[in-house]
Amino acid sequence: MEKAVYIVLSDTGTWFSRLIGMYTGKSKNHASIAFDEELNEVYSFGRKQRYNPINGGFVQEDARGGLLYHANCSILKYKVSLDEYDRMRDKVLTFKAEQKKYKYNLLGLFGIALQLNIQRENAFFCSQFVATILNESTIDIAKPSSVQPHQFAEYPDIELIYEGKLMHFLVEESIILIGKEFVL
Template sequence: MSANDEVYIVLTATGTWFSRTIQWVTKAPLNHASLSFDRELNEVYSFGRKKLSNPIFAGFVQENFADPFYEDAPCAVYRLRVGESARAEMRRFVNEMKRQPDRYRYHLLGLIGVLIRRKIPRENAYFCSHFVASALERGEWRPVDKPAYFITPADFEQSLSAQQIYRGTMSGYLARFNSTYPAAVYGSSFSPATA
């Protein structure tokens, strides 16, 4: 296997009021999911706030985990060896969104649907874990035995525990690949697979 066979799922908690609200409802410590096409997390996608200062304006985003906003954010990173053709299908799914990002909305009602266990359809709308699960499904890869619109970050955390390569702060993870990144890595752990 090579980097062309892999994708990464990143779970985070940013400590914003919205993040804390989701955490309070779900009781899950990590409540945001993202999909990355590289282990350095240079190319990471999700559904969330389009501007860090404005949680209301949300939709399809390319995330920048090097931003100081994420520095102390707790995170877990999972490496999935999905195969080249599956990864290519996932990338096609994401590239469709990259071409017309304004067509896609954050699906707040979908989150409520998860809580009440009822699908609330809305075209071109996703919440973070729904988006990640949908991208994986495009590659015919289903790590969680649920429809994509019911999958939560906690579901990924539970089902992918064997694929976890890191748990700690985001700055600790990024420091692993960038020696100039100013980060402490206290309380973090890497899997021997990344050494």
């Protein structure tokens, strides 16, 4: 049986995202992972409070509110086996259960700019976290601490399924789901 995970690349429009964009030359500088196409379960590493970029760590993001809802995004789909899906989801749920011990890897983020592989215990930045979770599948991301968000789209088994405002994707998904309910 096959399942899918979704990688959401987004431009949240924050000053921090714009700063990263100045270095990468890319507009979408935040990565999240989701376990359902409706994006009810979206996880990443980022700010824990909307107006406080300093306090960061593991977060369950709200695709229907906060910074993501109005963001420009690319949604990528990665098909995996049921076993891989379960391993990835279990790993994320472990992060969630132990979220107080994790922090944002700001030093590692600067390491990318300096071409240094800086790994810190219990510290991740967004794309490092997503790469770590994807390593529970057949994708082999040798150095999660050097992955930039846009690079996920370069893997051959990862498919782009949407590009645009996240709120428009969510509305389209809702209409499709409602339509399916009426067909039944």
